[in-house]
Amino acid sequence: MSPEILSxxxxxxxxxxxxxxxxxxxxxxxxxxxxPEAARLELNELASASVHLPGLGGESVEAIFSEEMSRVxxxxxxxxxxxxxxxxxxxxxxxxxxxGSTAPPIATRTPSAAPPANGSPPSIADFIDGMLxxxxxx
Amino acid sequence: xxxATVDKPxxxxxxxxxxxxxxxxxxxxxxxxxxxxxxxxxGFDLGTNKSxxxxxxxxxxxxxxxxxxxxxxxxxxxxIVDGIVAGNRTILFGDDALTNMLHVKLVAPLQQGVIQxxxxxxDFLKHIRSLADPSGQAEIRAVVGMPANADEKARDDIxxxxxxxxxxxxxxxxxxxxxxxxxxDSRVGQSGYIDPVVNALFIDIxxxxxDLCLVQGYFPTRExxxxxxxxxxxIDGLLSDELDRIYPNNGLSRxxxxxxxxxxxxxxxxxxPLEVKVIMGGKARSLELGDVLAQSGNxxxxxxxxxxxxxxxxxxxxxxxxxLQNIIVTGGGSQIRGIDTLLQKKLTDDGxxxxxxxxxxxxxxxxxxxxxxKAARAAxxxxxxVLLG
Numbered sequence: 025m026s027p028e029i030l031s032x033x034x035x036x037x038x039x040x041x042x043x044x045x046x047x048x049x050x051x052x053x054x055x056x057x058x059x060p061e062a063a064r065l066e067l068n069e070l071a072s073a074s075v076h077l078p079g080l081g082g083e084s085v086e087a088i089f090s091e092e093m094s095r096v097x098x099x100x101x102x103x104x105x106x107x108x109x110x111x112x113x114x115x116x117x118x119x120x121x122x123x124g125s126t127a128p129p130i131a132t133r134t135p136s137a138a139p140p141a142n143g144s145p146p147s148i149a150d151f152i153d154g155m156l157x158x159x160x161x162x
Numbered sequence: 163x164x165x166a167t168v169d170k171p172x173x174x175x176x177x178x179x180x181x182x183x184x185x186x187x188x189x190x191x192x193x194x195x196x197x198x199x200x201x202x203x204x205g206f207d208l209g210t211n212k213s214x215x216x217x218x219x220x221x222x223x224x225x226x227x228x229x230x231x232x233x234x235x236x237x238x239x240x241x242i243v244d245g246i247v248a249g250n251r252t253i254l255f256g257d258d259a260l261t262n263m264l265h266v267k268l269v270a271p272l273q274q275g276v277i278q279x280x281x282x283x284x285d286f287l288k289h290i291r292s293l294a295d296p297s298g299q300a301e302i303r304a305v306v307g308m309p310a311n312a313d314e315k316a317r318d319d320i321x322x323x324x325x326x327x328x329x330x331x332x333x334x335x336x337x338x339x340x341x342x343x344x345x346x347d348s349r350v351g352q353s354g355y356i357d358p359v360v361n362a363l364f365i366d367i368x369x370x371x372x373d374l375c376l377v378q379g380y381f382p383t384r385e386x387x388x389x390x391x392x393x394x395x396x397i398d399g400l401l402s403d404e405l406d407r408i409y410p411n412n413g414l415s416r417x418x419x420x421x422x423x424x425x426x427x428x429x430x431x432x433x434x435p436l437e438v439k440v441i442m443g444g445k446a447r448s449l450e451l452g453d454v455l456a457q458s459g460n461x462x463x464x465x466x467x468x469x470x471x472x473x474x475x476x477x478x479x480x481x482x483x484x485x486l487q488n489i490i491v492t493g494g495g496s497q498i499r500g501i502d503t504l505l506q507k508k509l510t511d512d513g514x515x516x517x518x519x520x521x522x523x524x525x526x527x528x529x530x531x532x533x534x535x536k537a538a539r540a541a542x543x544x545x546x547x548v549l550l551g
Contacts, residue, residue, distance in 0.1 A: 146379060146380065147540060148342065148537055148540035148541075149542050149545065151359075151380070151537075152381070152537065152541055152542075152545050153545070154380055154381030155334060155381045156545060158383065158384075
């Protein structure tokens with residue numbers, strides 16, 4: 025599942041974008057079996073965001089729902105196809121990753137608890153990687 | 163009385179996959195439709211008795227907020243007439259709450275380093291946010307210190323309380339943050355400077371817990387950290403019990419007892435005479451507290467010394483000699499007189515090779531928060547955990 029559907033922190037704010045973002049999260053929560061949370065989001069945030077909109081620029085909530093659900097489904101399919109291929113090609117590097125977790129399995133670099141081989145002090149971000157690696161279940 | 167509720171479930175989603183810088187285009191709170199115009203980074207030491215917050219805008223090296231706040235929330239009691247509490251506020255925080263303790267119900271959100279009263283914790287976090295971002299318009303990314311080896315429930319409790327207050331969060335053990343904060347970045351790499359992040363043993367004595375941590379150039383594992391639920395508050399408790407035994411009905415509040423400890427506390431052989439003047443029943447009295455203070459202070463040594471030697475023994479033989487030169491005591495407990503020299507003496511007496519135990523220094527209240535702010539500034543975009551509703 026593409027982690028990009030969870031958050032798009034660099035996207036410019038717009039009311040329509042906000043509604044779309046909430047709907048995307050609802051779809052994602054539904055896709056991972058968290059229907060009660062999705063329902064809560066729909067009742068609270070979506071209702072609130074929609075109320076403040078003067079209009080959706082021609083887009084209906086239903087249409088956005090349909091579009092976002094399609095994107096989430098596509099992303100899930102891609103993830104399903106890619107996961108075994110990635111596991112095969114990356115092999116041991118993935119042993120510390122959180123396979124099966126609902127949290128997005130993103131780490132593009134393998135966190136390590138070991139100091140760098142060149143003897144230079146590790147960066148703080150490297151330390152955080154080490155911490156996050158420890159937090160993941162084995 | 164509380165303004166907070168914590169019934170919302172949360173999802174923590176780590177590792178947002180983007181390389182965007184924290185200063186990039188406007189970002190939004192996950193639970194708000196209000197556009198966020200800027201990002202503020204918070205280094206937050208959420209302590210049992212005192213908290214410290216340092217804050218600055220993302221993408222800068224500035225520290226725009228630096229405050230130490232007693233970790234206490236005061237809910238104004240019913241029936242207080244107008245004008246007694248400044249601004250007729252219903253909730254007070256920190257020193258304001260303590261100053262008005264007659265008119266408020268004081269609630270300490272934390273006990274032994276973990277959240278005990280979630281509603282009060284949420285109110286306290288809102289206050290911290292307001293200190294860092296009075297406009298309420300910024301995205302807040304907070305690195306929060308946790309006791310070493312805090313369990314998942316304690317971590318979840320923080321996340322749950324932070325939901326809707328902070329936008330992104332990272333929870334990092336306090337002694338490691340203390341090492342980061344204590345590190346003199348300008349001297350890293352210079353000959354003769356022992357980088358505390360590369361090889362040191364930190365003893366962080368707070369209000370609720372004493373945390374010991376080996377910091378040896380990688381993120382400490384669980385085996386590198388020991389957290390003991392015995393620290394400043396426990397010393398206060400012992401002191402209070404002993405005072406009650408010797409001076410029944412003394413009427414000294416726990417806050418007063420803490421003040422006595424902070425002013426006169428020490429470890430090592432009993433120092434007598436040590437007379438402390440207190441007000442009991444409206445009358446000034448001079449109490450001989452030499453033995454009482456020694457007993458309560460030495461109880462802390464009895465707890466942390468075995469943990470200290472345990473961690474030293476876990477260090478590799480290649481690193482241990484240098485490590486012994488870099489044992490650093492920080493947190494409020496570092497202000498107990500003689501703690502460094504007594505620990506060093508005990509290590510020497512037990513045959514450890516030229517140990518050197520030092521105090522972190524006057525900035526001890528801020529090292530965890532400073533380390534947290536450094537971590538916030540260095541965290542990659544995909545390392546932040548997003549609090550979703």
